[in-house]
Amino acid sequence: MPEPVSLLHRQSGVATVQQLVEADVSLSRIRAHVDASRWQRFGTQCVLTHNHRPTRVQQMWIALLDNRVPTALAGLSALETAGFRFFGRETELIHVVIPRGSTYHRFPDVKVHESRRFDQRDIVRTAGFPTTTLPRSALDAAAWQPFPRYASGLLAAVVQQRICTADELAAELRYVGRIRHKPVMRLTIQDVAGGAEALSELDVTALCRTFGIRQPDRQVVRRDPPGRRRYLDCEWTLPDGSVVVLEVDGAHHMDARHWEADIRRDRQEVAAGRRVLRCTAFEARHEPDVIAADLLAVGVPRVVSALERYSDTTL
Secondary structure, eight states, rough: OOOHHHHHHTTTTEEEEHHHHHHHOOOHHHHHHHTTTSSEEEETTEEEEESSSOOOHHHHHHHSSSSSOOEEEEEHHHHHHHHHHOOSSSTTSEEEEEEOOOOOOOOOEEEEEETTTTTTTGGGEEEEEEEHHHHHHHHHHHSSSSSHHHHHHHHHHHHHHHSSSSSHHHHHHHOOOOOOHHHHHHHHOOOOOOOOHHHHHHHHHHHHHTBBOOOOSSEEEEEOOTTEEEEEEEEEEESSSOEEEEEEEEEEOHHHHHHHHHHHHHHHHTTTEEEEEEEEEHHHOOOHHHHHHHHHHTTHHHHHOOHHHHHHHHH
C-alpha cells in the first residue's frame, strides 16, 4: 500500500481520490479537508492537497490523472519535461494524448489529442511524468504547428537543445503514418543531421534554373565551429566587378556561439567588398521566389537565352 506522503511528493501534491483511499486516507478525511477549503477538488477525480492556485507542474498532473483511460503528456508538454524551450502560445497549453474515441474531462489550457496509435504501451516516464517518447513528442509537436516553417524550426531546436538526435527523429518518422508537414520534417531532419549541403546545392541550382538566374560562379560548402558541414556559399561576380554572396544556413536556430561566428564572417565579407545575403535552407527549398527576387534586386544577372542574344545582335 503506497504511503500518502510519498505518493503526494511523487505527484507534486496531486492525487486521485482512489489513490488516496488506497494510501489509507479515508473518504471522510478527504471530504473534511475539501469542505474546510484546505484541499481542492479538480475535475471528477483529482484532489490538490493545498488551497493555493495550482502550479504548472500540478496542472500537468491534474490533466494526467483526472481520467479513466491511458493518458500521457505529449508534444511540447512532453518536451518541456525534458527541458525544451520554444516560443509561442503553444508553450502555454498543456498537451495530452489519449486513445482515439475516449472520453476525457476538459480543462482550460489543456489541449487533448486523440490518437489511433496510442495505448498504455506507448507511455514512458520523463522526469517522473507519463509521456510519449521524446522523438514521437517532437514529431507530434511539429505536426501540430500551423505552418511548416514553425514545424521545421521546432525540430531543429529539439536537436540543437539535445532533447533527442536527428537519427532518433528519422527513425521515429519511419513509423508514423500520414501527418501534417511530413515532407518538410524529413528534409529538416536531413538538414540538422548535417546533410544540408547536398540538398542546398540542389535547391540553389533549381532556384536559378526556375527563375532564369545565372548559376553561381562558385558554390562552397563551409564548416561550422564543431567541424560539421553546414553552410553553402554561392558567389556571383557582377559586371561591375563586385561580388554577391548567398549563404544558405543549414540549421534554423543556431546557438549563440555559431550565430556570433556567422556575424563575424559576414563583417569580414563586407569588409572585403562583398555583398552578403543570407537565407535558411527552408527558404531556399520552400520559398525560392523570395530568394530569387532578392538576388535580382542586388544585381545578380538573369541568363540570356540564345534567342535573346540573336535578337540583340540583329537590332
